[in-house]
Amino acid sequence: MRHTISALVENKFGVLARIAGMFSGRGFNIDTLNVGPTHDKLYSRITITVLAEDETHLDQAIKQLDKLINVIEVTHFDDRATFVARELVMLKIKADAGNRSNIIEIADIFRAKIVDVAPDSIIIEMTGNENKIRAFFELITPFGILEMARTGMVALPRGYKAER
Numbered sequence: 771m772r773h774t775i776s777a778l779v780e781n782k783f784g785v786l787a788r789i790a791g792m793f794s795g796r797g798f799n800i801d802t803l804n805v806g807p808t809h810d811k812l813y814s815r816i817t818i819t820v821l822a823e824d825e826t827h828l829d830q831a832i833k834q835l836d837k838l839i840n841v842i843e844v845t846h847f848d849d850r851a852t853f854v855a856r857e858l859v860m861l862k863i864k865a866d867a868g869n870r871s872n873i874i875e876i877a878d879i880f881r882a883k884i885v886d887v888a889p890d891s892i893i894i895e896m897t898g899n900e901n902k903i904r905a906f907f908e909l910i911t912p913f914g915i916l917e918m919a920r921t922g923m924v925a926l927p928r929g930y931k932a933e934r
Contacts, residue, residue: 774847780840781814796831802922855925864914865892880906
């Protein structure tokens, strides 16, 4: 089962390495990892998705993460938590005059943006949850994906909660 974990951390050298090392040291393979500064340059938010079957082992890892120096707050977004999660994906799709309009139509349906057009390709930018991205891939893959870049998941809890 996939689990999304968000950690508010001090924006300091080595924090990401310690967190990634803690998960790998406990035998978890990090599926996605996203790091970025918050509105306060003193802090960063790290969002990690891991595949874990053993809930007890994962709970222990989360507790250990919360005890690390430079970690301010840890949130485990599980099935019981209400949260918003999104991912950004950029795709370079093989496109010629014959199929370009079909690709643009699919992009429009998914509210994706065309960010570059070349004679033989189109670059599409799309954000969404895991299901939206999977559905988009199913429709766009037959055209030929030349290159792809993904950010990994970012997530925040629903409702108001003041961040540091």
